[in-house]
Amino acid sequence: MVALAGPLLAGCERHDSATLGRIAEHAAGYALGGVAAHESERYLDHRNSGQSYERQLGGSQNIQHSGRMGLVFPETDALPNPRLTPGALNSAVTQTNLRETICRPGGYTRSIRPDEHYTENLKREGVRQYGYPQQMGKDAFMLRNYEEDHLISLELGGSPDSPRNLWPEPHHVIGGWGSYAKDKLENRLHSMVCRRRISLERAQHAIATNWIAAYKQYVGATPDQGRSHRYGG
Template sequence: MSQLSRFAVPAIMVAGSLCLVMPAAHATTVTRATAPAASCSQSYLPLPDPACTPGATNPDVTQATIGSTICVSGWTATVRPPTSYTNALKKQGIADYGYSDTNMSDYEEDHFLPLEVGGAPRDPKNLWPEPHAGNENSRSKDSVENAVKKAVCAKKATLSAAQHALLTDWTTAESVLGIS
């Protein structure tokens, strides 16, 4: 299955012999039988391949709405997709990225542009299987996301500057924004 399958909009999700009917806007086809070689490059790690995972914004989060969205404690829990949705993407993404370790618990299906700064919750262009391994990984990215969100909510950085810094290179976002 090519990387393109992560962006398909079919009406049925197929995982093994289980079929789940999903809204077409959120469905993804997942099969393993015909998966070819990796279609996404690992050479960008700890960042995702920009051709496969360019990131996407949540249109409900703007500079004008941060006070009623990302700056409200617990808001991300209201938009975070369930694992029943993200696990199918994670499984396909592990294949797309050609990871030799296919243990799903060794990855976080991560929002490249974090929900904390207005990343799109369900858009496959914003979700990828980020490894837990390595020095700059899914766990270290979480602290950066929180620091950047704090800076946006404290008006030490604009939402657009924060989003740009994280999408360019989350490992340097704090220093680029002058909040480290």
């Protein structure tokens, strides 16, 4: 396999506001973009430096995996750009109505999840804004390398449709900090919020500011990349 001067090849798997009941952004609560942690600052440095991925990763590397071909990204791409994706909240979810919303029996997120056509269009635009590769094989192949993820997951009261809460999160990142690891954090924080072990606001702030740091605090030091059931991030 030939190493690329970009994300490395490896094996991998893979509105309307009226309809959603006027779900508003909760930007004033956190100023999330302004409190981005060190990894987010490194992301901006990486993007602004003009250096290639190969140079960021310390030279050519070969990564062998079985299965479909896909991309593996540098760790700086595990966190979203806080200027593009600071996070946004669903104003219908509050600490006082958890049992009627995200913690209700039978689930909640399916009732507010945006249409796939809407999120796919956002994903395409996000790939362009983030400067990710776009000219390698078919477009469908490229899009499979990302999940159009809610930074603050739906199960934690994140906005379903705000572009400020959605970004093309890579599935596979050097070190294991890809989308599947973030899924584990979302499930853990959801469980803690519903069991009243952590406040909704604290969980939202932790995952929006630096989800890797939150993972290490609430899940463990080593990322789990296995796919699992999700409540609906």
